[in-house]
Amino acid sequence: MNFVLKTILEEVRIRFFWILICSSFTWFTCYWFPEEFIFLSAKPFPSSPYSDLSFICTQLTEALSTYVTTSLISCFYFLFPFLGYQIWCFLMPSCYEEQRQKYKKLFYLSGFCFFPFFIVTFVWVVPNVWHFLYELNATSTNLLIIKSQPKIFDHIMLTVRILFISSICSQVPVLVICLLESRGVKTLIKNRRFFMVFSLFVAALFTPPDIWCQIVACLPIYFIIELTIFYASIIRVYKRQLAPFDQH
Template identity: 25%
Template sequence: MAKKGIDEMSFLDHLEELRWHLIRATLGIVIAASVAAIFYKFIFDVIIFGPTRMSFPTYEGLCKVSEFLGINDTTFCAEEFPFIIQNRTVAGQFSAHVWTSIYAGFIVSFPYVLYQLWSFISPGLKSSERKNSRGFIIIASILFFIGVLFGYYIVTPLSLNFLANYQISVQIENEFDASSVIALVRSSSIASGFVFELPIIIYFLTKIGIVTPQFLRKYRKYALVIVLILSAIITPPDIASQVIVAIPILILYQISIYISAVVVRNQKRKEKNV
């Protein structure tokens, strides 16, 4: 039986098509998560708990910068963190194993998930639109992975270092629950990955006419405030950490303005040619 064309498909046909793309995307995540579950020792000992050791590259780099600036009293040059990690629930380690594997599976299979999403959307686009969006999956995946690395190597160690050394009384010892530490690493990495998708989001919002470069320029100062608030939420409440996180987000916002302007310019050029 021949496959129906996009114009011949009913609403239920579209839902059926979407269902199969979601099934394939989910299957890709499950397969990747299964592989991650097998290599759990490497994922936890090296990746997840990497930022809990002072030998982590971020701490070593910040320690060298501090020494270069003549700052001797810094937590980045300590021998070890003043806390221990404990598991306080019966199924805590099992739950951490399962959910971390799912998160890892999603990150690894992100390009495939995007491919399935794009395979569902692209038939409804014009041939010229598909041609102009040819690099969507590659660019979106690269931005996502850069964001994940930024969250892992910048946001996570800055947050963990601050919270581990924050003390309201000498009578209190830090004994962090394993699920709390793991959640910090996972959420910081995933959230940063999605934040770095801003240029892609702006591209499509401009394509459908919701956003314009004029709008983005007009509300740039408000965007700056939002970025600073976002930085304050996902980082420790010190100016240096907030600036470190805010700078790449502001750069992404500026890139988004340029992308929006290019989209609008191309649309006007096509209208003139028509």
Template identity: 30%
Template sequence: MKRLQLSIYYIQELNYRLAYAALGTTLIFFTTYTYKQGLIFLLLPQGLSHFVSIGLTEIFFTYIQLCITLSISFGIFLIASQSYIFLRPGMYAYESSTFLSLLTSAFCFYIYIYILIFPALIKISWELFLTYSQNFTPINLTFEPRLNNYLDHIQQLNKILIFSFPCLLTLNLFQKYTNKQLWVKHRGIAYVIAFFIAAFITPPDIISQILVGAPLIFFFEIQIILWTFYKRYKKQLLVRQPIKPHKNTLGDKK
């Protein structure tokens, strides 16, 4: 009977936690929908001042798609935090600290990424592809961007940033139980896995797969380089470590 009461209590608490996460995600959705035009204005690069719409409902569903993406992105943190609060009483101290440090590092990582890296990626990609759209000499072309296509491009960049932290976390986990020679020897397998992940999370076109797979390979190579520098730094610390003087046993006796 006592086990049944505890089970009912834990199920009710889990339902409350999920309800809090769902309510928070819903509030984020309505908040982003209220300020949808301001959010799109923040995502615009310099030089882009108008869009073209070819469908009656295109703008509405584009706003809905943007708000759903943002609400789900923030809702994942709410679900993770509520899961931590629910599981914390049954965790050991080191498990609780590890989970909390992961949540904190992920939150700080994504805040840094979306404040500094994401606007720079938007600016670089816009300037790169805009030159190809304007410098077309055989015929006269007028570049008229669509809002839906532009936000699809933003979402592809967002996928790269979202999966960057799990990829770095996975690489650090593999680094703990493997060595650098194994990574260098099986580098080709890592490239294949990177493009397999890109093909799984992107539309079936080669450009989207390259945009997602190439940063994963870049993270892999950067991890190897950082690993090499860390090993060299660790060896230098061992070499520079001062030698402890032996105790004078005669002086101790005195």
């Protein structure tokens, strides 16, 4: 028993050491090029119909906090695949072959869902959200002129919130499939109201305090959950129909 515990602790120490080294190196690399990452997040603005768009800093330390925050967020997204690989290597030796195949499918599904969601959000959703917000700040008459000058830190945080909600939405099918395998389709259908509460909680936690923003964030999460349950129900009925033929 002590030998097994020592082996596990040694493995945890090695994995933690590599994660710490890679995370430190990745963060320093991202911090060395902060303006490039800020430029990527602000890339939709050159195509905006507003020609005098610019960011401002209202505090002396805001530029530093923006650089550090951007570096941390970029480091997390770059380090996430490596972190998942380390967890995978730590857990897989203790699993049976059937469990490995099941977890491998979930791992591939997680990556397959994450990257399309992230790309679509960054290329299409973020520019449209910012263009919509800027159109609300434009006035149609000369009686009142409203000129929007966003803070760079607010811009970064709102962009991160949008990307984070997209990342959560991409992992909802994986979570629902895990719940389906552990508790079954009927149990999830009976407790469907909890998924609505979960969608509202995530939307309220990671969106601005605006009811319309929360509704827009809540609907995709709940729609993906319902779509996954519907797909699982179809697969369940299909397997039941094939079961008599498999016995023969």
